[in-house]
Amino acid sequence: MSTIEDVAKLAGVSKTTVSRVLNDHPYVAEGKKALVQKAMEELLYVPNSTAQRLRKQTTQTIAVLIPRISNPFFSKMVEVMENMAADHGLQLVVCQTMYDKQRELVYLDLVKTKQIDGVILASLENDWEDVKDYTNFAPIIFCNEYDDRAKVPTVRLNQFEGAYIGTKHLIEKGYRKIAKCRGANLTGLVADRQRGFFQALDEAGLSFDNDWMFLETQLVEDGRKVLRKMLSMKNRPDAVFTGSDEVAAGIISEAARLHVKIPDELAVLGFDNQQIAALVNPGLTTIHQPIDQIGKLSIKVMIDLLHGEGNVDKHLKELPIYLVERSST
Amino acid sequence: MSTIEDVAKLAGVSKTTVSRVLNDHPYVAEGKKALVQKAMEELLYVPNSTAQRLRKQTTQTIAVLIPRISNPFFSKMVEVMENMAADHGLQLVVCQTMYDKQRELVYLDLVKTKQIDGVILASLENDWEDVKDYTNFAPIIFCNEYDDRAKVPTVRLNQFEGAYIGTKHLIEKGYRKIAKCRGANLTGLVADRQRGFFQALDEAGLSFDNDWMFLETQLVEDGRKVLRKMLSMKNRPDAVFTGSDEVAAGIISEAARLHVKIPDELAVLGFDNQQIAALVNPGLTTIHQPIDQIGKLSIKVMIDLLHGEGNVDKHLKELPIYLVERSST
DNA sequence: ATGAAAGCGCTAACAA
């Protein structure tokens, strides 16, 4: 590997001049510039980015924390983010917490060791109080996920509204015994959905049987289990509001296997409007989340932050959310 | 941020001693070691990894090139890889080529600028001849994808066999007019599948109508189009071999919409055994690829390479492939 | 317009 010094020698100039050519600095005579460029080509010179990082104290790398990449919601989000990051010469490091607090903290330590310039939190396992100190080391923003105590830029949807319109839709369709699937922790996004859900129930004067609440439901397999559980109940729900299309798809698939009619015997409402929602049979009615916009906007906010533009304090961007009706309700 | 020098001063030792403590070097007196550790804690010291990189000429980072992360096959593969990489203290940079030659080359340039220690090629857009020079800069291995001219470690499946047993299955089920969906370039994996497909056809003495070959089929939407195209043909196939579960799922979903009976009017064979294969209705018969194993083994091979163990020359690992029968055939 | 020199934070010969 040739270094900046090799180029300087070959071109008969100083390292400084080579560096200036590299960084499009003004005040470099055209003649020398050409000389330097010729030398670079001849030596197949490529600047060592680690040296640049050390000198410039910046890494051109951002980390995005998600639970797991194989969740289609997050893989689509990361696809959009990575494309946009690449357009701006930024590297994206994907960090999967796998729903584990400890792993999340290990990833956050990347900012301490100066390995990344910023963090996009698209999931949060730890309590915000245990995380906020990391904001001293690099900008952290929320994307989709959020915590009301956190005073950091946040790009998200109105999850309360999403859950509210979804639940209301079920009620308007005539369903009266509505079950709910959600994550274990009642914070941020999950808490807002819960509020929206119960608000709609309350307004309609509907009661809720605590047995209808299913926790820690994330995967297709969880959905299958939920359906079987429901079938075994004496007070059986006639509809179910899920926190994700994956769980909903599991329910629908298991229903087909067990010859349970959807939506006649059970209506199913998804969340996310993932690709899978259009592929299951019957098609899944679900709450659309504009993943493209949310991903792009998050990267934009992060880039602005890194450029010293934008506000590091709380700065909320809320994107539209709406219902997509198919045949499962 | 405190540096190694601050720690040294506070502990009353030299930078070298601090560095030795950091790297578990032998020959550090217990007393001084304790002193150093106390100073580190007091200053909340964290080593700057960029400086370590520059000095050690290594980045602890590997890149994995894939077409796009939102393809469930690749998102699952990356999930497995990232988990294993994290266990070994390695960062994984996800690089999406988006089926674009130029983008692929841009990512490969990361090795030139010393930003990564190694590359896992899980897709290849460019001709191998245009890529092989990069092997001079860092170890490159193939994962799933491959090129017979490349003399690099390769972890893959026997795609010929996969296509052969899949096609044979269709034939044994009584289908005679078998269509095929595949990518545009007839190289590596795609070429081997094609050979397996035609070998099975030849052995059964079946003929193939060129109209039954559908190229550049990657997405669910492509599958939908393929089905509509088939319905419009006068010489209509009675089965279709697809290169991916996504395309197959698109076909099945569109068939449901248009009331085409699967498998009676058309049998559908997928490839990958993605989660979606079990969710569509009817369930998709498909060729299982052991993504977990392939991902883990690739990381292992890469780690061995980075440690100077293992052979940089061609070194083929072939994993088992088999048919999973559901209801679509 | 150009260059000399200092230094980003760390590790590893080498010497003691």
Add this chain to the structure above:
DNA sequence: TTGTTAGCGCTTTCAT
């Protein structure tokens, strides 16, 4: 067992 010293490759004052 410990410290001194010399860089890794680059950018950026500060002179000229």
